[in-house]
Amino acid sequence: MDGSDYRKDEREVPVMDAGYVTADGRQIGGTLMELKNITLRFGGVVAIKDISFDIHEGEIRAIIGPNGAGKSSMLNIISGFYTPSEGELWYRGAKRRPMKPYEVARDGVARTFQNIALFEGMSVLDNVMTGRLTQMKAGIASQALWWGKARDEEIANREVVEKVIDFLEIQAIRKTPVGRLPYGLKKRVELARALAAEPKVLLLDEPMAGMNVEEKEDMSRFILDVNDEFGTTIVLIEHDMGVVMDLSDRVVVMDYGKKIGDGPPDEVRQNQDVIDAYLGVAH
């Protein structure tokens, strides 16, 4: 498959700083997204407190931390579901105004959910096709008659979707209603839907939760392949430390809404604050 298909959006990313080289020798691009002093409050509860970090183009960036540390809230801020109470989010060299999630999606950010959010009654194919909705522009009449622009659009979008289906090896369940699939496959379908949007940044909220070892291995391979084949930047939240340390290039560690560590996996593993947070220390 031609990797360029997936990256139609070839806008130059203004380089704010230079990239870096990972331990296994991969060249990572410049900063794609930067979160500056983000704070998020719900009434009196402070979910995230003054956190800053950046995401480089083409890297796999993990966010880890104990339960309730604010990881999912962080992902929700990136995906536009929450608007930060304070702080700025810079994306592709520009400060991002408060946006609706669909606007963020159009801007090249796709995601999967911790609790699978698929249309259970629809087939896998239709579910993945919904990932292309942001690309469909034909009017309702044309759609209803499946004529002219709507038809051309659907054919073009279906082609992208079929490549995703092939990539994630879910051809055999193409026509199966999602409700009948086992959990591990549903997770894969969700990833397929996110990939169908041809995202620049892919947000994965606990992609391996509840999976057995074999399913985790498969999912890890897909995440690495997506990153490798399409150069997609990946931000993931994950509880399985083995997976995080294996997959990611850099890790942000959160605890009680604060950032307590940031860096390559090996460095983070040695960090005393991180060890304390995971092993539990009286606060």
Add this chain to the structure above:
Amino acid sequence: MAYMSEGAEGLRSIPALLQRNASRFAGRPAYREKEYGIWQSWTWAEAAEEIEALALGLLNLGVARGDHVAVIGRNRPTLYWSMVAAQMCGAVPVPLYQDAVADEMEYVLGHCGARFVIAADQEQVDKVIDIEDKLHQFEHMIYVDPRGLRKYDHRRLHEFSHVQEQGRAARDELVGELTLRTGSLGYDDTCVMLYTSGTTGKPKGVVLSNRNIIETAKNSSEFDRLGPGEEVLAYLPMAWVGDFIFSIGQAYWAGFCVNCPESDATTLSDLREIAPSYYFAPPRVFETQLTQIMIRMEDASPLKRRLFRHYMEIARRVGPRILDGKSVGLLDRLRYGMGQVMVYGPLRNTMGFSRVRVGYTAGEAIGPEIFDFYRALGINLKQLYGQTEASVFITQQPDNEVRPDTVGVPSPGVEIRIADSGEVFYRSPGTFVEYYQNPESTADTKDPEGWVATGDAGFFEEDTGHLRIIDRAKDVGKMADGSLFAPKYVENKLKFYPDILEAVVFGAGRDRCTAFLNIDLTAVGNWAERNNIAYASYQELAGHPRVLETLRDHVEAVNASVAEDPMLSGCQIHRFLVLHKELDADDGELTRTRKVRRKIIAEKFADLIAALYDGSESIYTETEVTYEDGRKGRIRATLTLMDAKVVPTGAPAMAAE
């Protein structure tokens, strides 16, 4: 023309057939493959161009005459092209089983000294890389699917499409050499080398010549009147001789189209979309399909169930007769016609058999009920008997002479003789040249006059001239009292029950027979669900008292049926047990083609066999298992040993009725 004196219609090799097809059938489809949800197709002319480009690319990489080129992967047009492209260069293609583990591949690749490997994807590439240090002659590997391979060291690794591009670019320079090599392929040059799975010992490389393949393809195509309009689905392992004959030999001879499924998991739905006119499947596939239909019928509405039962009853009675063109009453004909509309047609369509004109099964015995079910629906399912050394065909059933218990009459051009020991020998234009670098085995199997020992014991029925196979000649033994012991005969009867996936009978040199059974998880699991029986694992279900009782009923029914044959009545099963694990090729208990390896099973489970004979009630055992990724583990179980009633031997068989 001088070369007309040799070869069928002057065509002496597969590349020669390709050239003929590219002009005679230029615009007709040669290959189809489902990719990205759509059937992509290549005409004969396009296929010839692709194959030529690849052959030029191989020359460019340095493929020499007589080299061995290994081909590993699932059925894809690119891999079929690879085999023909290798032949064009004067090299010998060696297809390998794609599910073989690295160790097995190491033996085969080392034995044939393959300099080139053409692999389908990362999985296969990884396996070869694991063992490349031990392969002294290995030089270059070509892969079809580039996914995940970008970061690999590409000094010896090449992408399929790049090799083709380089071939196209160097066409002017290399085409002369290629034409020369292709043109000089002789009728007795090696066409392909196939490794037999081997129920004992290391696999052997069976060398088949162009003459073997082309003569066999010609004869068998004429036997079943195969023409350029046939459609086949290529889904059986490429390393198996049958696939080579069907998807290359016959396809190139008759000029028909080979369809490749999208993935292993989509085979059944692809089968339905293609609706092949010529179809081959081992009995297991038909069994699985029938089991699935029965399970789905159990879950259908009462009305549908009644319709199904009613019309299947009629079909069983008159369907096979109609298929054989025998006379059937007008009323029955009308009923069958109604059934055609209501049940048979839709059912055939669901199974993907709506256009099957010729269907074959072989490899193992097929249950009479299963066989009759498909024939009753109007599917012309026949049996054949063959082996790699014969380029498949030894005997086959002509239309209208089909029965479940015979394997048919000698195929065109095949001579058969039965030795005094009961072993079947044959001689034919398809008889293999030799086992590669193994003159002793060649001499053991093939005598100087060209007669080949099949290793199977059988006899010809006097009235029909059909061959009947009893068992493997070496497995047919004597029991302690001197009576005949034919384990497979009994095992096949057991396996005809959908609940029983596999059976192994012991008794050679003993005073009575015992057996190991494997449950069929799909069938028994569904039964458990309907009967509210909870189970957490295969092992628990296999050891469930009600499952054991059901299997005891099956064993006793088989005993009664075995007792009807006075020659074999000693083979009744006195005691049996249900194994706690499925017999598996990864553990060496089955061959890759799923035949039981008796010796290995007997050694591995010696404790269980001892328990079957010492009268104990139950036994604790530990077994090593190999997981799909090659890791090993142990499973522990306590197995219950079951007694089964036998019909007293010596009593007249009729008494059982």
